[in-house]
Amino acid sequence: MRTLWTVFAKEVLENLRDRRTLFSALVMGPLLGPVLFGAMISRIVAQNAPAAQRPLAVMIEHGERAPNLVQYLEGAGVQVRAWSSATGEAGQAVERGAVAFLLRIPADYGRRFAAGTPARLELIEDSSNNRTRSAVARLHALIATYASGLAQQRLAARGVDPLLAMPVAIDEVDVATPAARAVAVIGFMTYFVLFAVLMGGLYLAIDVTAGERERGSLEPLLSLPVRRTTLLAGKLLATSLFMCLSLAISLSAFTLVFRFVSLDRLGMQANFGAYQALEFFAIGLPFVPLGAALMGFVASFTRSYREAQSYLGAVLLVPTLPIAFASIYSLKIKTYLMLIPSLSQHLLMTQLLQGKPLDPVEVLVSAGTSLAGAALLFVATGRHWRRETMLG
Amino acid sequence: MIEADALCKRFGAVDAAREISFVASDGRITGLLGPNGAGKSTTLRLLYGVLQPDRGEARIDGLRMAGEAGAARARIGALPHSAGLYANLTGRENIAYYGALQGQSGAALHAAVEALVARLELRDFVDRRAKGYSQGQRVKVALARALIHDPANLILDEPTNGLDVMAVRNLRALLVDLRSEGRCILLSSHVMQEVSALCDRIVIIASGRVCADDAPEAILEKTGAASLEEAFLRVQLQAGAAP
Known part of the structure; x- marks a missing residue:
């Protein structure tokens, strides 16, 4: 347990000192979505709403x-x-x-x-x-x-x-309530939220695996009397911490954006305030270890920092696939859809945006499958770490 | 004491180590000598436990690396070939991190780091971030990191690589000093002078086999060569002739 803490604290300290990691984890990742989103919505509002009055x-x-x-x-x-x-x-x-x-x-x-x-x-x-x-x-x-x-x-x-x-x-x-109508426009907000989660841990996930190998610091580390899964767990915990921070920053920024963007002028209403931001955080939380484990898994198989970067770039798109699928087929929330991580978070968050109540069973299934996926990926990555090819 | 007992390791079609056996004793500097690609690094990696042998056994002070890995590893300080530091941590933090992972903490860890800072003369740069270090400074910090838990056995893979003359001299003096404390030191090199200047015992390997294992003088005597360099070449030629 103390070793786990030692690894975690060192990774956090090291990455707090790395400008690139900090920028991508705490500025670029979490703020890109809200800024883009705010700009787009206010443009749509400026184009449609006042034109009718002018x-x-x-x-x-x-x-x-x-x-x-x-x-x-x-x-x-x-x-x-x-x-x-x-x-x-x-x-x-x-x-x-x-x-x-x-x-x-x-x-x-x-x-x-x-x-x-x-x-x-x-x-x-x-x-x-x-x-x-x-x-x-x-x-x-x-x-x-x-x-x-x-x-x-x-x-x-x-x-x-x-x-x-x-x-x-x-x-x-028209049976759509103003909140439901808004989902068509602001539905892609959930993707930005999940994107922020992944971006928060992207560079850390690379740094603690492929980066460590490329710097040559992995071999002496593996010669120490420390279990490799403990090392991996400490690294992924540090990654998760940055991902949580990114998620929190992103949601705070969205709360601000929704305060200033006048969706009501489009005849829409977004059910998103400080309280909903907390609910979003809770729903997004189980996605954090899953994202960390997924990125750690992919990065462990790459040979260099650059290779890891390009593969993880593709991983950033993974959560878009179910969300795109959901919007093409206009999927409504169903319990069995909660088995698919990222889609389940998207549907639950959409439900909140529409001001509809959440089914606790669905919330639990969503969290459970995400955490189970994280555990599976962690075990698979741990297995790979015990292999000699890890040394590169 | 470090024991290699018939270590075998294959990578695909390449036999990196074929029944390598030797003993590096306490209070001695043992040199693993051989050309590039002879299997030196593989042998050392098997000994400090980041690789598992296909057959044979590595033992540290009698502890089996295969069965008692934790205890065996705790008795080794390893300086691998590419001993990278964490660039965003200071030298001191790099050293302390390894101390913490070895189970040290608090005042004891602080004192251990201080002692090494004084002993290896790291004072001038140890509180700067490692990203600006010279190669010599990097090796010194990596060595301090390997020594933080005061290990009885030290394994160094080509430690003088990339060091200037002054740094090499300092490193040699340090190794001699560590020997006098009764530690077992095993280092690899492809540089003849380094080994002859420093080692009490020389293990020459080529193509994954041990072709000589003796004191430097004895090797000279056996091969009838005038210098170690000549002896090295002769031993290798013999090994090449009878693979």
């Missing part, structure tokens, strides 16, 4: 040819601006991005309108421009409303019930 500005060429339409648009709160062909060719202006989009009233608009044939309008837009897409859609909707109002008047003038022209109507009933 008045729509529309550039119109030859507005004088359709005074009723212009009046209708202005009445609907649209800022109408006149475009004069003297300024330049409209199509080119849109292409260059000088003008977001432009509505042109052709010369025959008035004649066709009076004749009752479809009066054409030209909408010049750039559909590859994501930022103008929602404004263009709003203009479309406004013009469609204007047109259907006109159509009803014409039908009524001819003595036809306008309702005949509307054979079917759709009433939408």
Whole structure:
């Protein structure tokens, strides 16, 4: 027990002095997710929510040819601006991005309108421009409303019930609560959390195995009267400590991000505060020894630091696979799915985000399988450490 | 006392050690001499217990490395070929870590480290991080680390590799000093002068076999060579002729 503590304390001390380990374990790993996530969400919010509140500005060429339409648009709160062909060719202006989009009233608009044939309008837009897409859609909707109002008047003038022209109507009933809707957007947060857990121990896992061998410090260590599994356990415990720290930092950062990002403006609500952060920590905790044992296992088989780095880079993606699978097939939480580590943590965390209660059995199964996996990997790694090929 | 008793070790198709037997006694410096690839490192690794022999037995002070590994290991200080230090720890922390793993603690450990710092003249750099050490400083700290538990037996794999003349002299003086305390010292080398200057007994190995095991003078006498270097070459030629 004292030997275990000696190994653990030495690995912790050594890695506290290593800037690269510290940076990746306590800054890069845990903060990458929350920062990326915060930036993405606030961008989505900025793009969608305020656009609906901001008045729509529309550039119109030859507005004088359709005074009723212009009046209708202005009445609907649209800022109408006149475009004069003297300024330049409209199509080119849109292409260059000088003008977001432009509505042109052709010369025959008035004649066709009076004749009752479809009066054409030209909408010049750039559909590859994501930022103008929602404004263009709003203009479309406004013009469609204007047109259907006109159509009803014409039908009524001819003595036809306008309702005949509307054979079917759709009433939408959305069962998703704002919290459930949010999961679609913020569901990948769980991956960032698991990523932070692994990143917290990545360099340590390499350093204590492949790194130690490459430096030549492994052979004298193995000549000491200390059991190899004790050495390994001390090293993996130190790795786990850094992983726990990374998890805690990541969750604290997410708590801050959720405080500042206004998801409610997207009609969503995230059930994530300090209390949920603690629950996330508890659910993520059994994943820590599993991740440490997995990385220790992989790194033990590599011959050099570099080789270990590239293999462990792939290990970082392992938890994404079940999560990606879950989102493609829209998996709902089931007890037997708790047998798959990383997927089980993802589903439990998602459950919390949706504000739904957790089933204690599912929590226990998730923790149990993760810990069992960790134990298995530890035994396998210990076996490898007893082999002579460990010396490299 | 270190005993190699018919040690055999194969790596795939290569016979690294074929029935290697010799005894390194207390109060003596025994030199394991041989060309590169003769099986010196393998033999030493079998003796300090990081490799297990296919056949034969390594014994430390009569304790079997195979059956009483813990007790046997505790009686050895080993300085492997590439004795890496932990770069982010100071020399002192490197030494103390091994002391703690050998079961020492508290004031006793502190005193043991202090004694070695004084004895090996580490004072000037021992509290700096090991990443900036010269090769000589690294070997000194690694040696102190091997001596922290005051072992009766010392196994050194090519300890003078990469050291300058002054450092080699200091190391020799230290080994002679350790011998005078009655310790058993076993070192390997492919450098003739080193062995002839230092060793009381020489074991020459080539192609995984012992081809001579005697005092330096006796080896000269038996081979009829004028110098140890010539004797070394002759012994090896004989071994090569009759594999």
